[in-house]
Structures are given as structure tokens and as C-alpha cells.
Amino acid sequence: MSDLLQGKNIVVMGVANERSIAWGITKSLHNAGANLIFTNRQERSYNKLVKLLEKNDISAELIVTCDVASDQSIQEAFEEIKNKVGIIHGVIHSVAFANREELQGDYAETSREGFLLAQEISAYSLVAVTKAAKDIMAEGGSIVTQTYLGSERVIKNYNVMGVAKASLEASMRYLAEDVGKLGIRVNAVSAGPIRTLSAKGVSGFNEKAGKIEEVAPLRRNVDQDQVGDATLFFMSDLSRGVTGEILHVDSGFNIIGG
Numbered sequence: 001m002s003d004l005l006q007g008k009n010i011v012v013m014g015v016a017n018e019r020s021i022a023w024g025i026t027k028s029l030h031n032a033g034a035n036l037i038f039t040n041r042q043e044r045s046y047n048k049l050v051k052l053l054e055k056n057d058i059s060a061e062l063i064v065t066c067d068v069a070s071d072q073s074i075q076e077a078f079e080e081i082k083n084k085v086g087i088i089h090g091v092i093h094s095v096a097f098a099n100r101e102e103l104q105g106d107y108a109e110t111s112r113e114g115f116l117l118a119q120e121i122s123a124y125s126l127v128a129v130t131k132a133a134k135d136i137m138a139e140g141g142s143i144v145t146q147t148y149l150g151s152e153r154v155i156k157n158y159n160v161m162g163v164a165k166a167s168l169e170a171s172m173r174y175l176a177e178d179v180g181k182l183g184i185r186v187n188a189v190s191a192g193p194i195r196t197l198s199a200k201g202v203s204g205f206n207e208k209a210g211k212i213e214e215v216a217p218l219r220r221n222v223d224q225d226q227v228g229d230a231t232l233f234f235m236s237d238l239s240r241g242v243t244g245e246i247l248h249v250d251s252g253f254n255i256i257g258g
């Protein structure tokens with residue numbers, strides 16, 4: 001436990017279940033004293049989230065529905081946060097989606113619709129969320145998104161999502177410039193493969209995880225808690241001089257050339 005985030009109101013987007021990276025982040029932020037606000041994609045997942053919070057003795061300031069495919073939904077969610085909580089100091093963006101059939105085989109087979117969908121949910125959503133959040137980040141703060149090495153390198157089967165992550169990372173940098181003058185920082189964590197609901201959608205997870213154990217400097221895979229603590233660093237004042245940055249939490253795999 002620490003008081004790094006005492007008195008800070010932070011919005012967490014993307015907890016689907018206990019395996020979600022956003023859940024690892026939730027635990028780290030909670031242990032640092034943050035007041036947490038959650039968004040969930042659909043109303044019907046509300047009870048699941050409430051149960052998960054209860055089971056872990058974590059209280060939520062507020063839970064609001066937010067489908068990032070809809071500007072109206074994002075607008076309404078942040079309006080409700082503004083009315084019920086007031087000022088916020090941070091946003092965790094841990095949201096992505098691509099059709100399963102686009103996450104295997106040749107990238108050249110990607111459909112126009114599949115390409116646009118991956119870009120919309122996995123990259124544009126950070127832009128739309130920042131647009132809505134900055135107006136209630138009156139004391140400045142921090143926005144952190146989750147990316148993956150498939151943006152920088154060709155990783156088998158990651159395909160359309162790798163291109164969406166490249167777009168997400170570039171958006172993160174442009175947004176960092178836009179909102180820097182408001183005292184808001186925008187950064188990304190690039191985690192190694194972690195078995196989650198979304199990761200199951202990408203073919204060949206076991207091979208990817210096995211490769212990390214074999215060749216990454218630390219010779220082990222990372223977990224949600226390690227990503228949570230790295231995200232906590234970006235959320236806290238410890239990283240007050242850092243914006244527009246990508247921090248790899250991947251046991252060092254990204255530095256290996258061959």
C-alpha cells in the first residue's frame with residue numbers, strides 16, 4: 001500500500017473479468033489509494049463487475065456504461081462522471097477489438113470493414129476519450145493506454161491489430177502534444193503476451209508466450225500485476241516529467257534482435 005494516488009479520481013476503462021489487464025491496473029491503483037470510476041461496455045456486464053469488486057474488497061466511486069464505438073455513449077459517460085464525481089485526474093484506456101477472422105493468416109486478406117473496425121475501437125477510441133476527458137481534468141493528470149509490440153514489428157497473426165496499435169501509438173504522441181499545455185500527460189504501456197479474453201482471439205498465443213520464456217532477457221512472461229504497477233508509475237507524480245512515451249513491460253523481449 002502507498003498513498004501515491006491519494007485523493008485522485010481515476011477512470012478505468014476495460015475491465016471485462018479478473019484476467020483483464022485493466023483489472024491488474026485496478027489493483028495497483030487501488031493499493032495506491034486512488035478513487036476509482038469504472039466504465040463497462042454494456043449494461044449487462046454491470047453485475048459481473050460489481051461482484052468482482054465486492055470479492056476483492058475494492059469500492060467504486062461510480063460505474064458507467066461506455067461503448068467507445070459511439071461518440072454519444074462516450075459523451076454521456078463523461079457527462080455523468082462530471083456530474084457525480086466532478087474533476088478527474090486520470091484515465092486508463094485498456095480497450096481494443098478486431099474480428100477474430102482478421103487475426104490469423106495473411107494481413108493482405110484484411111477486409112475494409114475489419115480494418116476500419118479495428119482502427120475505430122482500438123485507436124480512435126483514445127482520441128474520442130481524450131476529447132471528452134480533458135474537459136474534466138481541470139487539475140491536469142495522466143492518460144495511459146495499452147499497446148503491443150505488433151505495432152513496431154511483424155508478429156504472426158496480429159495483423160490488423162498491429163496496424164491499429166501503430167495508429168494508437170501515433171495518436172498517443174499527437175494527443176500528448178495537444179493536452180500537454182493543460183498539464184495532462186499521455187503515455188502507453190506495451191505489455192508482452194498475457195492470457196486474457198482478447199488475447200484468445202489472436203491465433204498462436206502459446207507460441208508467443210513460449211518465445212518470451214526462451215529468448216527474453218528475463219526468460220519469463222509478464223502478468224497483469226506487472227503491467228498494473230508500470231501503469232501506476234505513469235498515473236503517479238513519479239512520472240511527472242514523462243509524456244508521449246511507450247514503456248515496454250515485456251521482460252525485455254523488444255530489445256532482442258535475433
Ligand SMILES: NC(=O)c1ccc[n+]([C@@H]2O[C@H](COP(=O)([O-])OP(=O)(O)OC[C@H]3O[C@@H](n4cnc5c(N)ncnc54)[C@H](O)[C@@H]3O)[C@@H](O)[C@H]2O)c1
Pocket residue numbers: 013014015016017019020021022040041066067068069093094095096097121146147148190191192193194195196197198199
Ligand atoms: N493480453 C495481451 O497479451 C495484451 C498485450 C499487450 C496489450 N494488450 C492490450 O491491453 C488492452 C486490454 O486487453 P486485455 O488483454 O486485458 O483483454 P480484455 O478482453 O480483458 O479487455 C479488452 C476490453 O476492451 C473492451 N471493449 C471492447 N470493445 C469495446 C467497446 N466498443 N467499448 C468499450 N469497451 C470495449 C472489452 O469490454 C474489454 O473490457 C487492449 O488494448 C489490448 O490490445 C493486451
